[in-house]
Amino acid sequence: MENELIQWLSQPGLTHYLMIGALLFCIGITLVLTRRNVIMILMGIELILNSVNLNFIAFSRFSVITLDGHLTALFLIILAAAEAAVALAIVLNIYNRFKTIDIDEISLLKG
Amino acid sequence: MELTTLLFYFFSLLTIGSAIFMVFSKNIVHAAFALMFTLLGVAALYVLLFADFIAATQILVYVGGILILILFGVMLTTKGFTDNLKTLTTNLRPVSVVMTLVAAGMIYVLLTTTWPVAEIAEPEGTITGLGTLLLKEYILPFQVTGVLLLVAIIGALLMATKVKHQQ
Amino acid sequence: MTWLESLPLAVFVMIPLVIILIYALFAIWMERKVAGFIQDRLGPMRVGGWHGWAQSFADLLKLIQKEDIIPAEASKFLFRFAPFLMFAASYAAFAVIPFSSAYMGSNIDIGVFYLLAITSLLTISVIMAGWASNNKWSLLGAMRTAAQMVSYEVPTIMAVLSVIIVAGSLNLMTVTEMQSGNDTLGFLPNWLIFQNPFLLVAFVIFFISILAESHRVPFDLPESESELVAGFQTEYSGMRWAMFMLAEYADMLLLSLLGAVLFFGGWNSPFGGFMDGPIWGFFWFMFKGMILVFVMMWIRWTLPRYRVDQLMYLCWSILIPLSFINFVLIALWEMLF
Amino acid sequence: MVHSFKQGWQTLKSIFTGMGITIRHFFGPSVTLQYPDERDVLPKLARSKLFVNIDDCIGCNLCARACPVNCIDIETVKAGADVDLGKTSNGSQKRLWISRFVIDMAKCMYCDLCTYPCPTDCIYMVQEYEYSDFNRDNLVYKFSNLTPEKIAEVKETARIEAEEAEKKKAEEAAAKAARASKASDSRPSSVPGAARGIPGSAKGIPGKAKGIPGASKGVPGKAQGIPGAAKSIPGKAKGIPGAAKGVPGKAKSIPGTAKGVPGAAKSVPTAAKGVPGKAKGVPGAAKGVPGKAKSVPTAAKNVPGKAKSIPGTAKGVPGKAKSVPTSAKSVPGKAKSVPGTAKSVPGKAKGVPGKAKGVPGGGAAKVPGKSTAKQVPGKKPPKENKDNNTD
Incomplete structure (x- = not known):
């Protein structure tokens, strides 16, 4: 039993990476749920995207499908970049209008 | 234990540790720098997964781009130094309890599932394959992402300049 | 597998460090000598005999003795960490530089891409240092640096990409190897800069961009003394400051060497087969790099500093469009010939 | 579009032009001098450090007076009559021991004004400019080559001589006063007028000087005045010694000073003139002013002896201004007014006597003249001389 555990620990495989991905995902969700600052929420989203990427790469490494996972991750990264750029532009607009980026106070439906 | 195993644990710890630090950090800039460590750790994990190109892209785009954008956002939306950078945390306890449970559940699922693992020989480098794939099978997504990026840049610029006009 | 690669790993990866340290000592002295000569002075003359060659050692000794001051309101960990991150980043990039045909830290396929990424x-480390100092000069300097470096990364990458489409590989060793020989126009070395007229423009763009990226004059806004004291370095003293200087000089060398690889044939001898070989290769490579470093110093003591808006204007309105056009033209040239 | 290309081209061109200039300087010769190893040649008239060739110095104090920042401090002591100090390189006779010659280079402003008045060219700027120091006291340069023992000895001699001279003069004055009182009953009231006339004659006519001495009650006071005169007119020393001869007891001290200070000779006569009339009157005044009373009587006693000595001095001395103060001492009232004039017009000895005249009458009685009163009785005069010198 113990030997097995050590064996399992000493050879990081797919499960290990998936576990890290899962943990990152949960932490990302926690950030998104607990923080009221828009930028912090953005950071949480980046974490979630990273965990997804990690999963893609891990599957791509440990399974027969080889490079498609990489490509998906690549597209995800590009998407994240575009998302961050637009999101930050929006945040700046919000800040200019409301003078705050606390998400609870930005509750007007009408501009 | 092999060096790669040690590195794996080191970078996993770095990734998860700084991510957890982000959750409990009061200071938004500290959180942003913790995010940097997370991203670097993830990039290192990519390298351990033989995804060198993705790892480099991760550093270039995330660390060199998005993170700096975020930091700029922080600096532009708060007025300067440490005191103004505190962020509110709400529902931290219930959320963290729930998320711990969720994480435990997920890990349980991951551990009990048998994944169809195919142990392949270490690839010599992914860049040729990626290039070929991008310009053959994935040419359409590639083009679409290009257009998307262009649109995003234009949109962001437009919004930013609009802000100026309002002022 | 050359004899160099059979060295123990620790020694193998330390080679660039030795090179950087020796280079930094030399370059600091050289910078002051160049400044002196250009201003009709002599520069340091007293330490160590001939032309004050030991001046850098004296400086180093002084820096080691200095008190290490950390501002009370600083963010302690980040403050301490930033100089090391900066040097680590500079140093890590040396892994893919082919110092000679026999030595290259890591012969990976994505070479130059990794370099640009790292x-x-x-x-980030500049922002970290600036913010952690909790000083308005530092913060302003850091934000300026960040804006400047992010902006100038685009023309740099475009210029590098222009070379890459000619060379056909991201691996710098391959790029160097394909520049061997001596047959461009029959007498010029087979270097990339002589192979394509648009690569000359690419080189100009590249050189301007690396000036800005390593924040040298005329783009040294992060440290513009007259306005920002010393930018993000304001609060640093002693060895931490020395780390910044080391990183800065290492960065300068790195980008100069990159320029030497991409445009001037890396470790190839300018005389074809004459004076060729791993040792000579190393000499030629460093020689080319040092010439670029010298030009950087020469420019430093010639041109005044740009204003922030001029800097951004130059990047976004001139260099980036120019580099894109140039990129397309180079691609066309490659297709046609 | 075309415009921006033009601009870009011009930018590039100007950058290359600038870099061409700097590279030319890079290869050009450097203008630096490796200072401690090589030095620039100083211009001939460079002003750097002051130097005094003390062997040539006659102690005239002209440099110290010329100095706008008072960085030169000289103290001299009269040499005895029998001591020959030798001559300077340009032939001037030295008559003073230079007990102190100090230049504070920390104060010096390198104006070079002190070197011009020097009659023997013994003070000048040398081409040495590296004398910075951590201690400010090290910037005070001492040039006097006398040992402390020697200085003490010299001072003692000078003091004794001065005292003796004083005594002599006092005796002379007393004798003359006695004579005068007998001879001129009509004069007493007209003293002031007489005073004027006499000085004038003293200058122009040596012979008259002799006659005047009889009146010279004020002699003791003269000791002080004389030194001052000495400074301005070194060359006139000759006449005074002659005067010295005639004075019996106390006369000695005065002659001693007389030698060193030619100008003093003149002063004596002036005072003398005014004195005769006053001689009579003064005693009276003396009563009214306790402090002064003493001095005057003393002088009166000595008068006879002094008569001789004074005439001798009278002949040669141009700088009468100094002399006046001397007389003032004997007559308390005069002290104040006269010194003032003395300072302003050293060379104009003539004018001073005139002022001297007015003073004796009322002045004496009214103004006790602190300084003079005290000095007169005492044997201090020699010391006082020194003080005056340093003025």
Whole structure:
């Protein structure tokens, strides 16, 4: 039993990476749920995207499908970049209008 | 234990540790720098997964781009130094309890599932394959992402300049 | 598998460090000598005899003795960490530089892409240092640096990409190897800069961009003394400051060497087969790099500093469009010939 | 579009032009001098450090007076009559021991004004400019080559001589006063007028000087005045010694000073003139002013002896201004007014006597003249001389 555990620990495989991905995902969700600052929420989203990427790469490494996972991750990264750029532009607009980026106070439906 | 195993644990710890630090950090800039460590750790994990190109892209785009954008956002939306950078945390306890449970559940699922693992020989480098794939099978997504990026840049610029006009 | 690669790993990876340290000592002295000569002075003359060659050692000794001051309101960990991150980023990038035909830290396929990626950590470390100092000069300097480096990364990458489409590989060793020989126009070395007229423009863009990326004059806004004291370095003293200087000089060398690889044939001898070989290769490579470093110093003591808006104007309105056009033209040239 | 290309081209061109200039300087010769190893040649008239060739110095104090920042401090002591100090390189006779010659280079402003008045060219700027120091006291340069023992000895001699001279003069004055009182009953009231006339004659006519001495009650006071005169007119020393001869007891001290200070000779006569009339009157005044009373009587006693000595001095001395103060001492009232004039017009000895005249009458009685009163009785005069010198 113990030997097995050590064996399992000493050879990081797919499960290990998936576990890290899962943990990152949960932490990302926690950030998104607990923080009221828009930028912090953005950071949480980046974490979630990273965990997804990690999963893609891990599957791509440990399974027969080889490079498609990489490509998906690549597209995800590009998407994240575009998302961050637009999101930050929006945040700046919000800040200019409301003078705050606390998400609870930005509750007007009408501009 | 092999060096790669040690590195794996080191970078996993770095990734998860700084991510957890982000959750409990009061200071938004500290959180942003913790995010940097997370991203670097993830990039290192990519390298351990033989995804060198993705790892480099991760550093270039995330660390060199998005993170700096975020930091700029922080600096532009708060007025300067440490005191103004505190962020509110709400529902931290219930959320963290729930998320711990969720994480435990997920890990349980991951551990009990048998994944169809195919142990392949270490690839010599992914860049040729990626290039070929991008310009053959994935040419359409590639083009679409290009257009998307262009649109995003234009949109962001437009919004930013609009802000100026309002002022 | 050359004899160099059979060295123990620790020694193998330390080679660039030795090179950087020796270079930094030399370059600091050289910078002051160049400044002196250009201003009709002599520069340091007293330490160590001939032309004050030991001046850098004296400086180093002084820096080691200095008190290490950390501002009370600083963010302690980040403050301490930033100089090391900066140097680590500079140093890590040396892994893919082919110092000679026999030595290259890591012969990976994505070579130059990795280099560009890892140097973007410099920007982060600058912001980290500036913010952690909790000083308005530092913060302003850091934000300026970040803006400048992020902006100038685009023309740099475009210029590098222009070379890459001619060379056909991201691996710098391959790029160097394909520049061997001596047959461009029959008498010129087979270097990339002589192979394509648009690569000359690419080189100009590249050189301007690396000036800005390593924040040298005329783009040294992060440290503009007259306005920002010393930018993000304001609060640093002693060895921490020395780390910044080391990183800065290492960055300068790195980008100069990159320029030497991409445009001037890396470790190839300018005389074809004459004076060729691993040792000569190393000599030629460093020689080319040092010439670019010298030009950087020469420019430093010639041109005044740009204003922030001029800097951004130059990047976004001139260099980036020019580099894109140039990129397309180079691609066309490659297709046609 | 075309415009921006033009601009870009011009930018590039100007950058290359600038870099061409700097590279030319890079290869050009450097203008630096490796200072401690090589030095620039100083211009001939460079002003750097002051130097005094003390062997040539006659102690005239002209440099110290010329100095706008008072960085030169000289103290001299009269040499005895029998001591020959030798001559300077340009032939001037030295008559003073230079007990102190100090230049504070920390104060010096390198104006070079002190070197011009020097009659023997013994003070000048040398081409040495590296004398910075951590201690400010090290910037005070001492040039006097006398040992402390020697200085003490010299001072003692000078003091004794001065005292003796004083005594002599006092005796002379007393004798003359006695004579005068007998001879001129009509004069007493007209003293002031007489005073004027006499000085004038003293200058122009040596012979008259002799006659005047009889009146010279004020002699003791003269000791002080004389030194001052000495400074301005070194060359006139000759006449005074002659005067010295005639004075019996106390006369000695005065002659001693007389030698060193030619100008003093003149002063004596002036005072003398005014004195005769006053001689009579003064005693009276003396009563009214306790402090002064003493001095005057003393002088009166000595008068006879002094008569001789004074005439001798009278002949040669141009700088009468100094002399006046001397007389003032004997007559308390005069002290104040006269010194003032003395300072302003050293060379104009003539004018001073005139002022001297007015003073004796009322002045004496009214103004006790602190300084003079005290000095007169005492044997201090020699010391006082020194003080005056340093003025």
